[in-house]
Amino acid sequence: MTAPLLTALSAPSPGVPDRPDALTLADRPCSREQLLAAASAVANRIAGARSVAVRAEPTLETVVAVVGGLRAGVPVVPLPPDAGPAERTHILRDSGAELVLGSGESDVPVNIHDRATWNAPEPDPSSTAFVLYTSGTTGAPKGALIPRAAVAACLDGLADAWQWTAEDTLVHGLPLFHVHGLVLGVLGALRTGCRLVHTGRPTPRAYAAAGGSLYFGVPTVWSRVVAEPDAARALAGARLLVSGSAALPAPVFRGLEQLTGQRPIERYGMTETLITVSTRADGNRAQGAVGLPLPGVRTRVVLTETEEGGGIGELEVSGPTLFSGYLNRPEATAESRTADGWFRTGDIATIEEDGTHRIVGRASTDLIKSGGYRIGAGEVENALLDHPAVREAAVVGLPHDDLGQELVAYVVADGIGERELIDFVAGHLSVHKRPRRVAFLDALPRNAMGKPQKKLLPPL
Structure with missing residues (x-):
């Protein structure tokens, strides 16, 4: 049976003393006891609300607000701090959030130094912990209702898979309005009892200086780490380097292995799962x-x-x-x-x-049906990225009178032509998986998590 979501948070692991820097966000330390006292003050303030939005900045106040919502059994709606007026209005209106906790002019402030107690029982495991909004690539973002039991099951499963314990120090600098940065990167540390260091920004130098045993990053982060070999080598003492939110390109995988002495691991999931x-x-x-x-x-x-x-x-x-x-x-x-x-x-x-x-x-963009074959765009993209001249690659299927769809590659590359790249892929994969055309760009369009946005690629 999975323990209730806040059990480990409320009852730290035996033999693991609280420490003044149990959590550090943007160079500000906090103990678990201080976090719980401040979160209890938030819980007392918002108890009974239908839902509460949290301006999810990389601060201790954000963690306090989130934990306060979870303690009170009030669904938490993470709000991107850079959300434009239309996105913010949609999320607040759609979620029915009655308050916004944060640092904005109209927000309800959160004080890390507030102290209170909260003795109410753990809310029902089937009740909603978070309302997480999807990226909205096919319309207005939808609010996914995430049960408390789902969060607990996910974190316990990862603790088992990664041998994640209170002895670890988790380091990352990911946004706190996604599953990756908030659920895994904050609640995961709180549930396992490990120390958390959030670097504010996920820069190679910040990662290198943090001295963690467990690191989280997205491919863009790891690509930048590999581009700074000294920073990458500083991670050689880590126990685990975890990549997620998008596929890790083969050259970055190999670069991390070469510079740190270990292969990174990848995991898969999405907002709804x-x-x-x-x-x-x-x-x-x-x-x-x-x-x-x-x-x-x-x-x-x-x-x-x-x-x-x-x-x-x-x-x-x-x-x-x-x-x-x-x-x-x-x-x-x-x-x-x-x-x-x-x-x-x-x-x-x-x-x-x-x-x-x-x-x-x-399925909508990456399963390409060409000449009777079903081809995964990711396999072709990795083959292109294996060429030393290629820095970025995105493969799509465009309509074709004879083939149904033809493979077209958009690449960011130096000193190489279309025919060379087509022949390179044909030499590494089945011939039917080679691109039929190659378009060269200065950069691929990407979202905040570094995922290529294929629907924004220029038409040919």
């Missing part, structure tokens, strides 16, 4: 692989057509880490699940004989 699959600390750390399902999670790849291309299809998942639905969107909730209750991820994957999962891309 939290983390469902991960490479284990004691498992095979292979480039492009995201590992095995967490305890209690089941996965399957659904092949909807009988075309050539092997066991590649949409990944569906089931298990204790899933969301309970989209806020006020019953039709969208129903569409996201199969008749037998599995969640349709929209991601294209393959599962190897030993159970190892590989994510190829998104």
Whole structure:
């Protein structure tokens, strides 16, 4: 049985004394006792609210506000601090948040030095811990309702997979309005009892100076770390380097291995599912692989057509880490699940004989059907990135009269031509997986988490 979400937070691990720098955010330290006292003051203030928004800046006040909401059983709505007026208005109106906790002019302030007690029982595990808003690539962002039990199951599963304990020091500088930075990167530390160092910004020098045993980053972060070899070598003493939120390019994987002496691990998840699959600390750390399902999670790849291309299809998942639905969107909730209750991820994957999962891309943009073959864009992108002249790559399928779709590669590269890159891919993969055209750009369009935005690529 998974322990209630706040059990470990309220009752620190035996033999692990509280310390004045149990949490450090942007060079400001805080003990667990101070955090709980200040969070209890927040809980007393907001108890009974339908939901509460938190301006999710990388500060101790954000952590206090989030924990206060969780203690009071009030669903927390993380609000990106740089959200524009339209996005902010939509999130606040859609979520029904009655208060905004933060540092804005109209926000309710949070004081790290406030002290209070909170003795109410742990809220029901099935109740909502967070309303997390999706990226909104297909319309206005939807609020995913994340149960408390799902957060606890995810964090316990990762603690098992990563051998994550109170002896660790977790370091990251990720935003606190996503699953990665907030749920894993803050609540994970609080639930395991480990020390947390949030660097404010995820710069290579900040990571190198932090002295952690466990590091979280997205591919953009790790790419910048590899670009500064001295900073990368400073991470050689870490126990685990974890990459997520997007696929880690092969050159960055190899660069980390060369400079730190260890292979990074990747994991897979999304807002609606939290983390469902991960490479284990004691498992095979292979480039492009995201590992095995967490305890209690089941996965399957659904092949909807009988075309050539092997066991590649949409990944569906089931298990204790899933969301309970989209806020006020019953039709969208129903569409996201199969008749037998599995969640349709929209991601294209393959599962190897030993159970190892590989994510190829998104069904909407990354499953390309060309000449009777089903081709994953991610595999072609990694092949392009293996060329030393290529810094970035994005592959899409564009309409073609004969093939149905033709593979087109958008690349950021120096000193190489289209034909050379096409032949390079053909020499590494099956010939039918080679790009038919290559477009050269100065940079790929990306979102705040570093994911390429293929819908923003220029037309050809």
